[in-house]
Amino acid sequence: MKWTKVGICFLLSVGACTPKQNPDDSAKAEPLDLVISSKIGSDTGEVIHTDEVFEQIADIAEGQPEKFIHHPDSFYNTIPNSPRTPYQRELYVYTLSNMGYQLRDHADILHSIKYYEKALQATKTYALTDVDIDNDIIMPLANLYIRIDDNKKAISLLEQAISTVKTAQNLSSFTNNLANAYIYDNNPSKAKSVILNGLQSGTSLKPLLYNTLTSIYWSEDKIDSCKMYNQKALAEFEKMALTGDSILWYTNALSMTGRLSSLEQPIKTSLKLLEKTFPTHKLREKAKLQLELATIYYTRSESNKALSEYKNVLSYFSTTDKYQLDYTYTQALGKIGDCYANLNELDSAIDYYQWAIENDYRTQQLIVSKENQLKNNIWHKNLIESAIAICERKLEIQPNDSAIQARMLWCIELGKARMLITEINRSEKWDSQDLQLQQAIQIIRTSYQDLAQLEDNSQRERLEKRIKNLLFEFQLSENYFEKISPPSLRHEFMEKLRNQDADYYSYFIHQDSSITILGLLNKKTIYKKLNDKNLITTIEEFKKSYFGNTPNVYNLSPANYKTAAHNIAQYLLPDIAHAKPNIFLSLDGVFHGLPFDALWDSDFLIKSHNFSYLNSFLLFDILPNNRVLSTPISILHQSEYQDPLPSLHFVKEEVKNIADKFQSQIIDPQRQHDSVLSEEFSSLNVIHIAAHAILEADKDPYIYLKNQVSTNQLSYYEMNTPLVFLSACNTGTGKPLPSEGTESIHRVFLSRGVPSVISTYWFANDEMMLFLTASFYEQLYNTRFPMEALGEAKRNFLITASDKQANPWYWANINYAGVNNEIGLKKSSNLFFYSSIIAISLIMLLFLGCIRSKS
Incomplete structure (x- = not known):
């Protein structure tokens, strides 16, 4: 494709909410407590809910953006939030939407979305x-959703609204x-169909x-x-006659x-x-026009001119603010890096590439749509490629420059698992939401449960x-x-790794x-480039x-x-x-699913190392x-199945083995209802499935328990469990996802913040x-x-394993993330009871033995 990530948004209609223009937007903002309290305060500090108060605040939102654009949340906190009439x-609502408009107009995309969403929710609350x-x-x-590349969300919003619009314009x-959203969503044919239908209606917006x-x-x-067009x-x-928005369309x-x-x-x-x-x-x-201008110079190989224009x-x-949640800003940073690379100013190039990667990481956290997250991962990987090449x-020139190696590691890790991290951050907020949102989560979850049981295609489509x-x-609510947080800084990231008693390979x-x-080996950075394309x-x-499906290939020749x-x-x-016993691995592509502990260095690596497989x-x-101390194990199990699935006869013994030794709550199939699953996942118990x-x-x-529990359903449970053990086949495998590992069952537990799977x-x-x-x-x-x-x-297994059992096919499939x-x-109370009986019996036998010996 010839268009860039930011190019298409030039064509978006701006909307009709145009506030008065203030020539002094750059003026220093007054302290908000003085501005607002003088207008809405009283001697007692109580908010006076009069029409005049709301009118004054609305006037500020419409015509005095300098009073809130640098601190919108502080301004919002002074607004009476319980309008009565x-x-x-x-x-x-007018105040909130104007705040959204002004913040967008001053390139604060994050807060602009936030206040437009608040305005939309208010219209629904107050009907x-x-x-x-x-x-x-x-x-x-x-439009804002399209700007942050969350096109699925934009499409949903526009498709819902388009059926109720009241005028031809x-x-x-x-x-x-909607057509622009389809373009960004890589669906040009659908976009074309929408536009051609619109042109046939004889619209006055034909040039747009x-x-x-x-x-x-x-x-x-x-x-x-x-x-031609x-x-x-x-x-x-x-x-x-060009005025207002039509000037934007013309440009x-x-x-x-x-x-x-x-x-x-x-x-x-x-x-x-x-x-x-x-x-x-x-x-x-x-800024977008300036980016276009700079790109023309760049394509002509006029790097100095391009550099100057990109900085503009x-x-x-x-x-x-060093970071701006905007793709235009990110792309400019990356192209400045390109210009410095062309000019052979490597240090400056590396600085700007890192800045661009950090900015893009923050910006992508705005996206909630899975498809758009994955698409952006692919785009972002090109940025990392450029950064690594310059590093x-x-x-x-400086082969042992540990600072450059650390920056490379930081940039690579920022490019991985970004969708997973967004999912974790989002779900952490769900647990503290109000009752209405909690009920919405339950409805979504049970709807997914119903979907999993349906076979009829038409019913599935409706659901x-x-x-x-x-x-x-739910996404709007x-x-x-309001709660997006940036990552730690690079030096904090590296310090955290160095402070753990482990080594790292990325x-x-x-x-x-x-x-x-x-990575880090004994607290020192390591770097290696493998150019073997095979x-x-x-x-x-x-x-x-x-x-694969059988252990036979190893058995034919363990030496091979x-x-x-x-x-x-x-x-x-x-x-x-020379690595430490604990090794954390940050994987990419084909390395997901490779059992590193079954690799060989004079023996299986598991003999000397423990491995954790991470996405980033x-x-x-x-x-x-x-730390979670003295916790029981909740066991969710199902052993009896109907054809074509075989019954799992070993499951009953597995459950018994655990329950006999450790305090356990056995959740039998007849109890595996949504409410019970919800209660168990939200507890601090270890979960064994x-x-x-x-x-x-x-x-x-x-997972096929009493009913089919899909990864989508699992995504909407609150999870406080410290550990999930998935005792089932292929729970760590699935469809590959760009920079995200695989779409597996184990991944969904990580996405809900489970720290060990x-x-x-x-x-x-x-x-x-x-x-x-x-x-x-x-x-x-x-x-x-x-x-x-x-x-x-x-290791204990391998000590007594036969040559055949030592085949990694049997034991290396179980992995830790x-x-x-x-x-x-907690040890089982039954075990304590039986141990006590045995101890008492031994004491009695000794006592009787002593009596006999004395007699």
Whole structure:
């Protein structure tokens, strides 16, 4: 595609909520407590809920943005939040929507979304009918979702609203915005269909729709059609008196002309027009034009000119905040890095690449749609590729520069598991929400439960549509944008890793199949570049051969296995012989599902090391690591199944083994209702699940307890458990996700903030599962740390295993993911009772023996 991430948003309709312009927006804000209290306060400090108060606040929101744009939350906290009359409620919504408008106009996307969402929720709470919800709230909010690349959410909002718009002009505006959302969602054919239908209706917004058609053809690389509709748009604009939003549309058309011809003059003309018409507003629109201008110079290899123009892009954003949650800003930072790289100023290039990666990490946290998260992961990986390339050029000059190696590690880890981290951050907020939101979560969860049981396609489609609507309403209500927090700083991240008694290996697979390995070994950074392009294929074949459906390949030649496993270990784990016992791995691509503990270095690596498989080392900041002492085990199990699924006869023995030794709550199938599952997951108990896990091509993975429990359903349980043990087949495998590992059952527990998850990579052998499960809990009781406990259980198994049983196929499928939190188990009261009887019996025997000897 020829269009960039930020290019299409030029064409968005701005909406009709246009406030008065204030020429002094840059003026220093007054202290809010004085401004507001003088207007709404009283001698007692009580808020006076009069119409005049709401009118004064609305006037500030509309015409005095300098009083709140730098501290919107403080301003919001002074607003009476309980309007009583319809008039006050309308003013309240008007205030919120104007705050959203002004914040957007001053390039504060995060807070703009936040206040538009508040306004939308208020219209629903108060059932307002006199507010122009379409133009003043829904349209700008949908545009903002597109700007942050959360296109699924924008599409849902626009599709719901478009059926109720009341005027032809509104219909055209919504049609245009919906088409833009489809473009960003990589669906140009749907966008084209929407626009062509809109043009047939004879709309007065024809030039705007032509602009969007131009962008559609640009995205399809159909340059002739792109030029044709660009000319049509310009011709329509010549017939119009340009005012307000139509000036923006016109500058968009001019910008596209410059892009098509690689000429800077049309873009310069657009910039001058915007500066003249909106001297203190439309900062982001100006920044986007400035980005287009800089890109023209860059494509001509005029790096110095491009560098200057890219830096001008940054000037349109706040100069007080280093990070701006905006893709235009991120792209400018990345291109500045490119310019410095072209000029061979490597240190400056690295600085800007790191800045861009950090900014993009923060910006992507705004996205809640799964599909859009994954799409952005792919785009972001290109940015990391550029950063690594320059860092590696620097390392050619200074091979042992640990600071550069640490920066590479930091950037790589920021690029992984970003969707997973967003899911964890969101779900943490759900647990503290009000009763209404908690009820919504339960409805979503039970709807997914119903969906899992349906076989009829038409019924499934109806329920899926209902769930989609429920999810959208929930996303609007969850107030996620109020609680987004940035990651720790690089030095804090590195210090946290160094302070743990462990070593670390991180992997990044490049587009050309080369591999960068970074990490910490004995607190010192390590770096290795693998340029063997066949290594990825070798590892894929190794996994397929030795860890597929049967153990037979290893049995044919254990020596061949050991040679292959040793070679892979030498590649992927440099200097492993000097590594600490605990090793955390941050995986990428094909490395997910590879049992590192079954690799070979004079023996299986499990003999000397314990492994934790992570999506990113950032999870040390995200997952809770609280000590949980003296906790019981909740056992969810199902052993009897109907054809074609085989019954799991070993499950009953597995349950008995655990319950006899440790305090347990056995949740039999007849008790496995939603309310019981909810109660168990939200407790501090360890959760042990022994049942079938099912992976099907057309369904989300699910655990088959009394009913099918899908990963979607699991995503909406509150989880406070410190550990989940998934004693079932293939719970750690699934469809690969870009930079996110696999769409597996074990991943969904991590996404709900569970700090330790044990799962399986392939089929579980019943006998080995029984032994390793029982041994794991014994070791957990002794060591209190699950990472060591699983490693010790495997080592104990191998001590007495036959040559055949030592085959890694039998024991290496069980793996640990997590932060190695401390967990204390309770011994079974039955065990204490029986132990007491045995002890008393021994004492009695000794006593009787003493009597006999005396006699």
